[in-house]
Amino acid sequence: MKELRAELAKAGITLPSLGLDPVSLAREAPCPLVELGRCSVETARRLAAVLR
Known part of the structure; x- marks a missing residue:
């Protein structure tokens, strides 16, 4: 979890x-x-962009 948090x-x-x-x-x-957990729409968009 710490590793994921740091990379994000x-x-x-x-x-x-x-x-x-x-x-x-x-x-x-x-x-x-x-x-x-939950996040804002903007955070979800940023996460999707990074995964692309």
Whole structure:
């Protein structure tokens, strides 16, 4: 998650809700999932542009 946040920051993108999904950590055999969360339309457009 830290690595993803850092790389997104290099591209000028911030996902404010980026974090670990607590439910995935509470399982008997933890399988952590990264929650990308919500972002503004402008952030989504910038993310799409970087992925192109």
